[in-house]
Amino acid sequence: MARGINKLSALAVQKAKDPGYYGDGGGLWLQVSKLGGKSWVFRYTRNGKTHDMGLGPVHTVSLSEARSKSLEHRKSLLEGIDPLEAKKAKQQAAKLEAVRHKTFKECAPAYIQANRAGWKTPKHVQQWENTLEAYAYPIIGELAIGAVDTNLVLKVLQQQVGSPSEPAQFWYTKAETASRLRGRIENILDWATFRGYRQGENPARWKGHLEHELPARSKVQKVEHHASLPYAEAPAFMRELGKRKGVSARGIVAVDEDVDPTDMNQVLWAMATRATPSDDIDILRNTRGSPLDPAQNPPEKRFFGSKALINACKDYRNIRNFPVRTLLRPTVYERVRERWSDLGLPGEAPVVSAFDNALDFHE
Missing domain, CATH: 3.40.1670.10 (UbiD C-terminal domain-like)
Structure with a gap:
């Protein structure tokens, strides 16, 4: 009776010359290429689809080592684990481990450099750099990008600014700057996730997250107009x-x-x-x-x-029939601003300083 596994011998592996696959059993195959190269392949079927998983070249991985790897993968399949998916996850974890020391302060300039061509003016770049330098770097600049969590983001946005005798919270005192900084931190963290420097949800996102802790910018920013000239x-x-x-x-x-x-x-x-x-x-x-x-x-x-x-100014002769000015509701503005980049619009959402707070309600 022919053996189901361990069909090949070391001598048979050495003598195999013709291109093709030589089965050892249990999903382990010796692959010989048209150029004469030899390597090990673990072949398995999952959810009706056949997969080939490379185990390494013959000159590096011996027959016994290839059999051991094949056995490990068969055990993984019995536990419902896809060997290829497990391999990818291990590689990703190793990659994250390799870049775990990449700091927020290193990632921020890299993001700016990658996106500055799409921004309108050098002033826009300077605004990014200035706000990050003044408010973000002192708190999270030297921390690993993957370590930035919700509490750290809130620490940036709720930091005390102003003089020691009259401290005030950043989010309330400089609402527009703080709101823009939050969006910039969110973009940098999204970029870091895209580059594989961090994992998980973005702790700086507004919708469904920070909005539960911080009031909307339109709620805390008081607009004081200068007097018009008669x-x-x-x-x-x-x-x-x-x-x-x-x-x-x-x-x-x-x-x-x-x-x-x-x-x-x-x-x-x-x-x-x-x-x-x-x-x-x-x-x-x-x-x-x-x-x-x-x-x-x-x-x-x-x-x-x-x-x-x-x-x-309005035409005073027709002042009674002059159309009523309509203002944007704060809730509508916040929704549009949060989705600005998702809508494919360049740069950041424009600043709106005049709202119709009388119509501000949640739909």
Whole structure:
């Protein structure tokens, strides 16, 4: 009766020359390639699919060693463990062990370098580097990237800032900066997981995680608008502005009190929705200029110029019928901001400083 296992001998392995497979039994095969190379293969079937698992070349792994490995894999199959999956998991664990000392401070610049080409300006890169240097590195910078957990992320976001006599929590005092930093930490940790430097859920994610501990940015950030300049005072202001040293101003925009004059996005919105070019733009000619103004040539003309006065206020003649301004709800903004990168949009979500808190409710 032929043996079911241990069919091959050391001499038979040595003499095998023809390309093909030579069975030893129990799923162990000797593979001879067309070029004459010899290696061991463990062949098994799992869930109706046949798999070949390499065990090493003959010149490195002996016949007895190949049989021992084959026996270990057969035992694993009896316990419901896929040998190939177990091998991949072991390799991944070894890889993580090899990079376990890669710190957060090492990973952050690598992430920035990998993504800076998709960011709009060098200023964006500088903002990343500055916030990480000021608030994240002192706490988690020297820690292994895989060791950063929820408590450490909260330690960064809830750290005390300000003077020792008047300490304040980072998340409440600098809500916008803290919120952006949280997103940056989340991106760095996601990148580290992608590169195999860490495993598990992202402890810096907002949805379904940190939102249970920290209030939304829109709930804690208080927006205080600067007072708008009364329209009637605009000419006097322009005259005073013209006396300042430097390149002279090109114009002034008058906005209503519901528009933050320091927020360029809101000012541009008011100009686009409330100003009619044919009626609401006045040109002030022969106004005070500046010898530094490059737009005025020849140089002797630079002491005089012109300015545009733009009325971006509601049309008072139709004030009763003027459309009501609609504002974004904080809850909608937070949902969009959290999914900004998932939606394939570049950079970070734009900053919104005006919300309709009266309509802020959970749907």
